[in-house]
Every structure is written in structure tokens, then in C-alpha cells.
Amino acid sequence: MSLEIRSPAESDVPDWIRALNVGFHRSPSVAEGETAMRRPMLDLERTQGAFDEGRCVATFRSLPQELTLPGGGLLTASAITNVSVTATHRRRGLAGRMMATDLAAAKERGEAVSILVAAEYPIYGRYGFGPATWVTGWEIDIPRAALDRRYAGPDDGGRVDIATAAEVRKASPALFDRVRLRTPGTIKRSPLWWERTTGQTVFPSDGPWTEPFFAFYRGADGRIDGLASWEISESHWQDKLPTVEAKVQQLIGATPAAERALWRFLLSLDWVNRLTSGLRAPDDVLPLLLGDPRAAHTETHADFMWLRVLDTPVALSARGYGGGPAALVLDVQDPAGFAGGRFLLETDATGAARCTPTPAAPDLTLSVSDLACLYLGDESPVRLAALGRITEHRAEAARTADTLFRTPRRPWCIDVF
Structure with missing residues (x-):
């Protein structure tokens, strides 16, 4: 068998990205400029590929991450991502061999745990991982939610303001750090994460970027304590009646007041009669903010981050x-x-x-x-x-x-x- 598992050389990176695209059912072509944009994300010493006669047919990489623990402690974790095997090369043990190599290297580096987001449930238990966090997503039928439609904003001295993408890039990293340090299971966000979220950096494979709406919650002292972003994913009118869906991309609050105020703001948007929450903690407060919690229909409830103790x-x-x-x-x-x-x-x-x-x-x-x-x-x-x-x-x-x-x-x- 001509299969070889190794770290890719610089010249292999475009082919490695192509194999990743194939494995994740994206366009197999590597768009112009894609390699140059993605290359800084790859630590080649922590990246693996399986090569068959020189062509990459499986991908795997890891990166150091900072994981928030119960009690507020922080732990360096090895975050595994971009695991793929081309369909032509399944059942040959490629993922298992790459996983074993990466776990041994993480242990040697002193990383006490490895983490990943599992695309499929049955795969990773065989390598010693277990589901450590879960997520739930809700669809809110706003007319049934028994909310006061005369709501005019927070009554706690705070306020909600529409924000620009540039304002979000500037202010939100510090806000997110406040949130993640009080939320076990959360990991750091890189500067690139914020650039992509606000459209400053758009990878060709991401497709056209559409700017979402952003809003900050400021407490009575003027400090930014919360951030929400959303898009309108459906909007049409029939017989002069609107059918409008708002899709929440993110909502974070460093205080309970910020979280409540931003949810209440989104639930009171004019014309919107359906709101999807995105993936939240399973015990998120959202359903209990409604006058009728039955208006929150569970769309998703599933395992999310898996963890492996090393x-x-x-x-x-x-x-x-x-x-x-x-x-x-x-x-x-x-x-x-x-x-x-x-x-x-x-x-x-x-x-x-x-x-x-x-x-x-x-x-x-x-x-x-x-x-x-x-x-x-x-x-x-x-x-x-x-x-x-x-x-x-x-x-x-x-x-x-x-x-x-x-x-x-x-x-x-x-x-x-």
C-alpha cells in the first residue's frame, strides 16, 4: 500500500486544503487566494495528512486552546479539528492512526486534555473521548409567547444600541473574555474569529458575506455588557400580514441583566413572528423569559464538544x-x-x-x-x-x-x- 501519513510540506498545503474540502462536501477546487489566507492557521507540526501516491486523501490538525473549567480555572487543551477521510479511502484506519499520533504528541507537550466537536456521535468514543457539553436550539413562536408587545427597552437603567461591525471588532473581544471566564466549557476566540464574523476577512470558500445586525447592551454605568447579532432569514407579506424570521447568530452577556435585555429586545423586533435561537446551553434562560414557555419549540438538542483526558x-x-x-x-x-x-x-x-x-x-x-x-x-x-x-x-x-x-x-x- 502506498499510503503515507505525515505532516504536509509547504508544497502540499493546497492539496491538503483540497482534500479537506472534499471530505467536508465543499467544492473540491481551492479558490484563488484560499491557500494564502488559510496557511497562517496551520501549524504544520500539528497538521497531518494521509497521502496516496502523493495525493492527500485524509486530513487532521490540532491547535492549542484555553478551556474554561468549573471554578473559573483555565487549562491548555489540544483542540482537534479538520478531521476528514476521502470516501475512496475509508476503513483503512487513517483517522485512527492520525488520532493516536496527535494524542501522544499532546500528552508529550503537557496538554492534559484534548477537545473536538464531533460531526458524528459513534466515532470518537473509541479513542477515549466522551461528550462533555451539549447544546439546545429553540424556535420561538413569538405571537404565542405571551409577551408584552408594548416593551420599550430595559427598565434596569441600561440600554440597547445598534452597533457597527467596526465597533464590534473593537469592543467585543474584551466582552467575550468576561463571558468565557464565567462559562465552563468555553474556549478563546482568536482575532481572526472576529474578523470573519464582522466581514473584515472573508475566505473564498465561505461564499458571499452578508452583514448581520449587531446590538450592544450597555449597563447603567455605560459599560458594554452584552452583544447580539442576527439576520433576517425569511421575510414576506401576505394579505398585509408579515411572516418574518430572525435568526440569532450569537448572544452573549457578561451579566444576567444583559442577557435578559438582549433576548427581550430580539423578541420585540417589529414584524418578526418567529425567532431561532442558534445553539445555546441546554439550560439557557430563554424559554423561561417567555410568558408561555411552550412557545419555545426545541429544534436541536445534541452533544457538542467532546473531551479526552490525557x-x-x-x-x-x-x-x-x-x-x-x-x-x-x-x-x-x-x-x-x-x-x-x-x-x-x-x-x-x-x-x-x-x-x-x-x-x-x-x-x-x-x-x-x-x-x-x-x-x-x-x-x-x-x-x-x-x-x-x-x-x-x-x-x-x-x-x-x-x-x-x-x-x-x-x-x-x-x-x-
């Missing part, structure tokens, strides 16, 4: 915990050998923790994939024990773990990467 002591020591002082011995099963072993997790009254290897008898046995489900606080150890995925060796150990790991609000990865 260094159990580092990962578990980095996050905060609830429930006060406690001790728990975890027997983590990891066939790949990266994160397995028996570990003592000790927490204090402040929620800080220390995790160390131990020869002590285990309280719980679980797979590294199920540890990933627990890591950001989204899943319940009690539920996993009921499913037979966690084994209790001490009575009530799963309940102790539930008190430690669970968070008041569910984690949310706001962005695709």
Missing part, C-alpha cells in the same frame, strides 16, 4: 468542585494508556483539589470516556452508575462524586472550532 492528575487538580471537603478514589480505565490508573481526588472547603496516584482501594471504577462526560460538570455520576457505566465499590460513592463534579449551570462550548 493526564488525570493534572486535569482533575485544575478544576473546582462543590460539596466541601471530600476524598474519592477513582480507578480510571484507559486502554490507550494515557490517563489510566488509580487516583485519589481530595477537595477542600474552597473547592480546590489535589489529585494524586494511589494504591488505595477504589471507590468508583469508570472508563476514561465517562470521566470526560463528568469533567466539566455536565453528566451525573449517579446516572452513569444506574446505566452500569460506573461501578461503585463503596456505598454512596456515586452520590459523593455527583456532589463534587456537578455544577450549578451546565457547561457550554459557545463556538465550533
Whole structure:
């Protein structure tokens, strides 16, 4: 077999991009200028390709990311993206080989976890990943929402103002950092992210860019505490009655007041009778802001960011915990050998923790994939024990773990990467 997996050379980059386009069902041609625009995003030492007689037939890359943890801690993660295998070369183990190489390299670099957004559910559990965050998207039937249509703006001393793309580029990165530092599961946004969102940079493969509407929420002190962007995706009139749909692209608030005010503003837009929320945290406040929460129809509810623990002591020591002082011995099963072993997790009254290897008898046995489900606080150890995925060796150990790991609000990865 002529297949070779390696890091692409500079001369391979256009062909690597072509293979990525094919794998993601985009136009296989690489548009003029596309390579030059995408090349700065690629760290070739963290990029892999499978080549068959010199032609790229599979792609894979990773990049360092900063992941917000429960308790407000930050952890450097290896963010995996651009995983594709051309249909002509499936079932040859290419993705598995590239994944094994990348996970070993991440472990060697000291990155305690790897993260990715899974296009398909069944793929990544075999590599030790588990779904760590979920998302929900709603469609709001505004006439049924029982809202006060006389709404004229926030009554908390704040205000909502339409913003320009240039204003968003200038002010929003600092706002987003405030949001992400209080939202477990969230990752950093690069300057390029904001350039693409505001139309300053448009990749040819993205197609024509249409400027959305932007709005800031300013608190009573004048500080920008929230940002919303939306587009009108459908608009027509029949018998002098409008059918208008607003599609929310993003809505972030550094304070609860900002979040409430921006949702209420969007729900009161003239003529709009249907609003789609985009992908939100599963416990987002949006439905409960409505007079009739049944007007919020769930369009999407699905796993989103998957996580793979690579260094159990580092990962578990980095996050905060609830429930006060406690001790728990975890027997983590990891066939790949990266994160397995028996570990003592000790927490204090402040929620800080220390995790160390131990020869002590285990309280719980679980797979590294199920540890990933627990890591950001989204899943319940009690539920996993009921499913037979966690084994209790001490009575009530799963309940102790539930008190430690669970968070008041569910984690949310706001962005695709």
C-alpha cells in the first residue's frame, strides 16, 4: 500500500486544503487566494495528512486552546479539528492512526486534555473521548409567547444600541473574555474569529458575506455588557400580514441583566413572528423569559464538544468542585494508556483539589470516556452508575462524586472550532 501519513510540506498545503474540502462536501477546487489566507492557521507540526501516491486523501490538525473549567480555572487543551477521510479511502484506519499520533504528541507537550466537536456521535468514543457539553436550539413562536408587545427597552437603567461591525471588532473581544471566564466549557476566540464574523476577512470558500445586525447592551454605568447579532432569514407579506424570521447568530452577556435585555429586545423586533435561537446551553434562560414557555419549540438538542483526558492528575487538580471537603478514589480505565490508573481526588472547603496516584482501594471504577462526560460538570455520576457505566465499590460513592463534579449551570462550548 502506498499510503503515507505525515505532516504536509509547504508544497502540499493546497492539496491538503483540497482534500479537506472534499471530505467536508465543499467544492473540491481551492479558490484563488484560499491557500494564502488559510496557511497562517496551520501549524504544520500539528497538521497531518494521509497521502496516496502523493495525493492527500485524509486530513487532521490540532491547535492549542484555553478551556474554561468549573471554578473559573483555565487549562491548555489540544483542540482537534479538520478531521476528514476521502470516501475512496475509508476503513483503512487513517483517522485512527492520525488520532493516536496527535494524542501522544499532546500528552508529550503537557496538554492534559484534548477537545473536538464531533460531526458524528459513534466515532470518537473509541479513542477515549466522551461528550462533555451539549447544546439546545429553540424556535420561538413569538405571537404565542405571551409577551408584552408594548416593551420599550430595559427598565434596569441600561440600554440597547445598534452597533457597527467596526465597533464590534473593537469592543467585543474584551466582552467575550468576561463571558468565557464565567462559562465552563468555553474556549478563546482568536482575532481572526472576529474578523470573519464582522466581514473584515472573508475566505473564498465561505461564499458571499452578508452583514448581520449587531446590538450592544450597555449597563447603567455605560459599560458594554452584552452583544447580539442576527439576520433576517425569511421575510414576506401576505394579505398585509408579515411572516418574518430572525435568526440569532450569537448572544452573549457578561451579566444576567444583559442577557435578559438582549433576548427581550430580539423578541420585540417589529414584524418578526418567529425567532431561532442558534445553539445555546441546554439550560439557557430563554424559554423561561417567555410568558408561555411552550412557545419555545426545541429544534436541536445534541452533544457538542467532546473531551479526552490525557493526564488525570493534572486535569482533575485544575478544576473546582462543590460539596466541601471530600476524598474519592477513582480507578480510571484507559486502554490507550494515557490517563489510566488509580487516583485519589481530595477537595477542600474552597473547592480546590489535589489529585494524586494511589494504591488505595477504589471507590468508583469508570472508563476514561465517562470521566470526560463528568469533567466539566455536565453528566451525573449517579446516572452513569444506574446505566452500569460506573461501578461503585463503596456505598454512596456515586452520590459523593455527583456532589463534587456537578455544577450549578451546565457547561457550554459557545463556538465550533
